[in-house]
Amino acid sequence: xxxxxxxxxxxxxxxxxxxxxxxxxxxxxxxxxxxxxxxxxxxxxxxxxxxxxxxxxxxxxxxxxxxxxxxxxxxxxxxxxxxxxxxxxxxxxxxxxxxxxxxxxxxxxxxxxxxxxxxxxxxxxxxxxxxxxxxxxxxxxxxxxxxxxxxxxxxxxxxxxxxxxxxxxxxxxxxxxxxxxxxxxxxxxxxxxxxxxxxxxxxxxxxxxxxxxxxxxxxxxxxxxxxxxxxxxxxxxxxxxxxxxxxxxxxxxxxxxxxxxxxxxxxxxxxxxxxxxxxxxxxxxxxxxxxxxxxxxxxx
Amino acid sequence: xxxxxxxxxxxxxxxxxxxxxxxxxxxxxxxxxxxxxxxxxxxxxxxxxxxxxxxxxxxxxxxxxxxxxxxxxxxxxxxxxxxxxxxxxxxxxxxxxxxxxxxxxxxxxxxxxxxxxxxxxxxxxxxxxxxxxxxxxxxxxxxxxxxxxxxxxxxxxxxxxxxxxxxxxxxxxxxxxxxxxxxxxxxxxxxxxxxxxxxxxxxxxxxxxxxxxxxxxxxxxxxxxxxxxxxxxxxxxxxxxxxxxxxxxxxxxxxxxxxxxxxxxxxxxxxxxxxxxxxxxxxxxxxxxxxxxxxxxxxxxxxxxxxxxxxxxxxxxxxxxxxxxxxxxxxxxxxxxxxxxxxxxxxxxxxxxxxxxxxxxxxxxxxxxxxxxxxxxxxxxxxxxxxxxxxxxxxxxxxxxxxxxxxxxxxxxxxxxxxxxxxxxxxxxxxxxxxxxxxxxxxxxxxxxxxxxxxxxxxxxxxxxxxxxxxxxxxxxxxxxxxxxxxxxxxxxxxxxxxxxxxxxxxxxxxxxxxxxxxxxxxxxxxxxxxxxxxxxxxxxxxxxxxxxxxxxxxxxxxxxxxxxxxxxxxxxxxxxxxxxxxxxxxxxxxxxxxxxxxxxxxxxxxxxxxxxxxxxxxxxxxxxxxxxxxxxxxxxxxxxxxxxxxxxxxxxxxx
Numbered sequence: 001x002x003x004x005x006x007x008x009x010x011x012x013x014x015x016x017x018x019x020x021x022x023x024x025x026x027x028x029x030x031x032x033x034x035x036x037x038x039x040x041x042x043x044x045x046x047x048x049x050x051x052x053x054x055x056x057x058x059x060x061x062x063x064x065x066x067x068x069x070x071x072x073x074x075x076x077x078x079x080x081x082x083x084x085x086x087x088x089x090x091x092x093x094x095x096x097x098x099x100x101x102x103x104x105x106x107x108x109x110x111x112x113x114x115x116x117x118x119x120x121x122x123x124x125x126x127x128x129x130x131x132x133x134x135x136x137x138x139x140x141x142x143x144x145x146x147x148x149x150x151x152x153x154x155x156x157x158x159x160x161x162x163x164x165x166x167x168x169x170x171x172x173x174x175x176x177x178x179x180x181x182x183x184x185x186x187x188x189x190x191x192x193x194x195x196x197x198x199x200x201x202x203x204x205x206x207x208x209x210x211x212x213x214x215x216x217x218x219x220x221x222x223x224x225x226x227x228x229x230x231x232x233x234x235x236x237x238x239x240x241x242x243x244x245x246x247x248x249x250x251x252x253x254x255x256x257x258x259x260x261x262x263x264x265x266x267x268x269x270x271x272x273x274x275x276x277x278x279x280x281x282x283x284x285x286x287x288x289x290x291x292x293x294x295x296x297x298x299x300x
Numbered sequence: 301x302x303x304x305x306x307x308x309x310x311x312x313x314x315x316x317x318x319x320x321x322x323x324x325x326x327x328x329x330x331x332x333x334x335x336x337x338x339x340x341x342x343x344x345x346x347x348x349x350x351x352x353x354x355x356x357x358x359x360x361x362x363x364x365x366x367x368x369x370x371x372x373x374x375x376x377x378x379x380x381x382x383x384x385x386x387x388x389x390x391x392x393x394x395x396x397x398x399x400x401x402x403x404x405x406x407x408x409x410x411x412x413x414x415x416x417x418x419x420x421x422x423x424x425x426x427x428x429x430x431x432x433x434x435x436x437x438x439x440x441x442x443x444x445x446x447x448x449x450x451x452x453x454x455x456x457x458x459x460x461x462x463x464x465x466x467x468x469x470x471x472x473x474x475x476x477x478x479x480x481x482x483x484x485x486x487x488x489x490x491x492x493x494x495x496x497x498x499x500x501x502x503x504x505x506x507x508x509x510x511x512x513x514x515x516x517x518x519x520x521x522x523x524x525x526x527x528x529x530x531x532x533x534x535x536x537x538x539x540x541x542x543x544x545x546x547x548x549x550x551x552x553x554x555x556x557x558x559x560x561x562x563x564x565x566x567x568x569x570x571x572x573x574x575x576x577x578x579x580x581x582x583x584x585x586x587x588x589x590x591x592x593x594x595x596x597x598x599x600x601x602x603x604x605x606x607x608x609x610x611x612x613x614x615x616x617x618x619x620x621x622x623x624x625x626x627x628x629x630x631x632x633x634x635x636x637x638x639x640x641x642x643x644x645x646x647x648x649x650x651x652x653x654x655x656x657x658x659x660x661x662x663x664x665x666x667x668x669x670x671x672x673x674x675x676x677x678x679x680x681x682x683x684x685x686x687x688x689x690x691x692x693x694x695x696x697x698x699x700x701x702x703x704x705x706x707x708x709x710x711x712x713x714x715x716x717x718x719x720x721x722x723x724x725x726x727x728x729x730x731x732x733x734x735x736x737x738x739x740x741x742x743x744x745x746x747x748x749x750x751x752x753x754x755x756x757x758x759x760x761x762x763x764x765x766x767x768x769x770x771x772x773x774x775x776x777x778x779x780x781x782x783x784x785x786x787x788x789x790x791x792x793x794x795x796x797x798x799x800x801x802x803x804x805x806x807x808x809x810x811x812x813x814x815x816x817x818x819x820x821x822x823x824x825x826x827x828x829x830x831x832x833x834x835x836x837x838x839x840x841x842x843x844x845x846x847x848x849x850x851x852x853x854x855x856x857x858x859x860x861x862x863x864x865x866x867x868x869x870x871x872x873x874x875x876x877x878x879x880x881x882x883x884x885x886x887x888x889x890x891x892x893x894x895x896x897x898x899x900x901x902x903x904x905x906x907x908x909x910x911x912x913x914x915x916x917x918x919x920x921x922x923x924x925x926x927x928x929x930x931x932x933x934x935x936x937x938x939x940x941x942x943x944x945x946x947x948x949x950x951x952x953x954x955x956x
Binding site for chain 2: 004005006007008009010011012013014015017018021022024025048049050051052053054055137138141144145160161163164165166167168169170172174175176187188190192196199200264265267268271
């Protein structure tokens with residue numbers, strides 16, 4: 001029996017590969033949402049594995065809010081070129097030109113315009129019937145209820161109360177024209193699985209995940225990066241050893257104090273972490289059930 | 301998650317664990333998926349919350365949010381259920397609506413919990429959570445013992461083939477940790493479970509609220525309990541034997557042709573082990589070839605096993621596409637055009653008998669028509685009912701005709717190739733979950749009147765064949781079927797059967813008559829005419845007819861077969877889709893007057909005991925495929941009626 005033992009990580013990898021092949025076999029025009037973060041990096045590696053020795057048979061789509069860290073953009077372009085992936089970038093140029101930002105408009109409106117609206121526009125412009133996302137169920141409570149194949153109506157919206165039952169590994173890919181499916185191949189992965197896999201597979205990630213001594217604005221427990229954006233009056237600029245646990249838009253992504261300069265050191269740090277990763281994201285806790293509300297509207 | 305460091309910290313008192321040790325543990329940790337079902341009242345969410353908290357798998361900010369929300373929602377105590385109930389409606393109403401997945405780990409194992417609601421209106425969610433579980437946790441409130449809900453959970457666990465069951469007898473603190481209350485509950489549960497055929501059941505008394513026997517032993521409160529804690533059980537239950545490593549089933553998911561030189565068949569090994577060099581058969585075509593290589597991005601593998609996702613390259617260029625299945629020559633699944641299954645109905649609108657649905661099975665979707673509903677089963681007491689249709693959350697046994705045959709196994713033997721879902725082609729919704737039942741051996745119910753309903757030896761398996769049903773059909777020019785004549789002695793069965801055989805042969809149909817008297821001279825010479833022996837007579841005849849059907853022949857039988865139950869059994873053995881029951885309905889008086897063999901006279905004289913119609917009953921079929929009023933109609937006309945039926949159902953061609 002020992003010969004047929006399979007570790008958790010290998011089971012998760014096999015499940016994700018199965019899901020990706022199912023999508024490519026069943027849909028006309030799939031796309032992979034590529035956020036440049038660590039989960040996206042893992043998802044892209046799994047896609048390479050699923051279709052080896054061929055190329056990834058769908059494009060990667062990045063929704064750029066214009067407020068992403070410059071390091072992310074640089075990494076994105078280099079990485080996609082190296083693995084010969086088709087990269088598509090979509091921006092809500094209108095909202096960006098209008099100067100939309102979380103300080104003036106609040107996080108809810110800003111996300112709606114620069115992320116959700118931009119994403120829905122990109123998906124409908126491209127005529128994509130399936131879109132992969134790197135969300136994990138352990139990230140947030142409303143995500144714990146999400147299907148692997150998550151149905152979206154003509155307006156890209158999610159109805160948590162009428163989700164399709166999902167049994168065994170039998171995914172229902174049937175949709176009518178205009179409707180689509182969001183697919184989450186990393187549903188059953190945890191944050192630690194992601195790091196462990198990055199370590200095991202030597203997957204390249206944006207250097208912002210590693211600690212260096214950075215100048216940041218310190219406001220209470222929050223460490224805000226400095227990219228020329230408006231800062232709270234009470235914030236104080238200091239040089240701090242820190243890193244980013246998740247990567248989003250710089251105005252809404254705080255750093256955490258850290259000295260972890262390698263993947264192994266990050267894992268070590270996680271072993272003594274007492275806060276969940278999304279505490280550094282301002283958008284999740286602006287109202288009760290806020291992620292559920294965003295997801296209903298079409299956010300990933 | 302921080303669980304591992306904390307565990308280690310508790311164990312040896314050193315503040316930081318070795319990261320390399322953690323990496324090694326994670327590399328080896330096995331995954332266990334378990335499902336729980338229950339509502340807010342029986343403490344399910346509290347139990348999961350307790351596990352997560354005691355395993356140090358809750359982050360400070362998550363715990364703080366629970367404290368905050370408990371206050372805001374006016375809960376008296378900190379409500380750990382708020383950790384798991386993620387949807388707004390659930391948090392406000394204090395109920396669990398949908399399946400939620402939870403993740404936690406210990407140094408030994410990784411766990412995925414499918415956390416499902418427990419009320420009847422959420423049966424479909426329970427079934428969803430149970431479908432992928434290695435183990436089910438049934439919660440029982442010690443104050444109330446085994447109630448309807450606990451029975452429902454156990455039934456669904458058995459229906460979805462979960463190999464291990466834990467009965468968590470919770471809220472022991474509210475019965476003063478009474479051993480007697482606990483043992484009464486165990487006994488009641490065992491009585492019920494005996495009907496379900498779940499073999500591995502473990503009982504654990506606990507208080508999730510206080511933490512007794514969840515992670516830590518409740519030695520002070522329950523000194524009389526000498527079993528393991530809940531977590532200890534979860535970490536140690538042996539699951540490696542649960543996978544089917546015998547029957548190779550490789551559903552082809554995707555054909556990968558990046559260059560003209562490479563043609564790989566991608567898929568997940570559903571069961572069995574495939575090795576380089578193995579001879580494999582592609583179904584449904586029946587063509588065979590050998591495995592040239594097993595390709596992955598991390599290098600070629602010598603063999604692959606479930607649930608690995610790999611790419612197979614084959615030695616010969618066969619026409620294989622998505623939906624086909626590879627199996628070992630000598631162990632192939634049956635390719636079926638009709639299936640018997642248990643269905644859990646999940647659609648808002650009821651099942652339509654005669655309605656068309658998409659059957660998604662492995663990597664293939666085919667059209668299917670629900671032909672009949674044999675019965676519904678109430679999960680509360682396993683009571684069977686005859687109903688017109690299945691409604692939301694109801695469970696029943698159905699027969700489904702498939703417009704394209706599929707290679708499949710019984711769910712009891714194979715949880716991958718025995719499972720399917722039904723999709724409504726109009727709404728695209730997933731409306732039912734199905735588990736395929738092996739129709740030859742009906743393990744789930746006693747077969748009326750059958751002395752032997754399953755092989756005496758447990759070591760008998762079924763051999764496969766290289767020839768698909770389609771191939772055989774194409775070679776013979778017609779579909780196999782069994783025309784089952786039933787009626788009184790002297791009703792004209794044999795006469796009609798022989799004439800039918802002749803006319804069919806003249807049309808080029810390979811027909812053959814199995815005659816009652818002839819069979820009793822040979823195969824069944826050891827049988828008499830008691831009800832039991834009549835049943836066995838019919839069973840053997842049906843088995844022979846089935847073999848002849850499998851050989852592609854059209855079989856005509858002429859037996860009195862007076863009992864409804866026996867004919868039903870024959871239909872089961874032969875397969876409903878190819879079984880035509882024809883009642884030769886000649887009045888007793890006419891038969892007795894004809895009395896071709898002088899048997900009625902002997903029966904009247906008391907020389908023959910148990911003679912059908914005289915001293916033994918005849919149960920006329922309530923709805924035969926055809927009823928022949930045979931008293932004074934010419935044989936030719938009666939035969940024409942049967943031929944018309946076969947042509948109408950496309951078993952034989954419409955022109956002679």
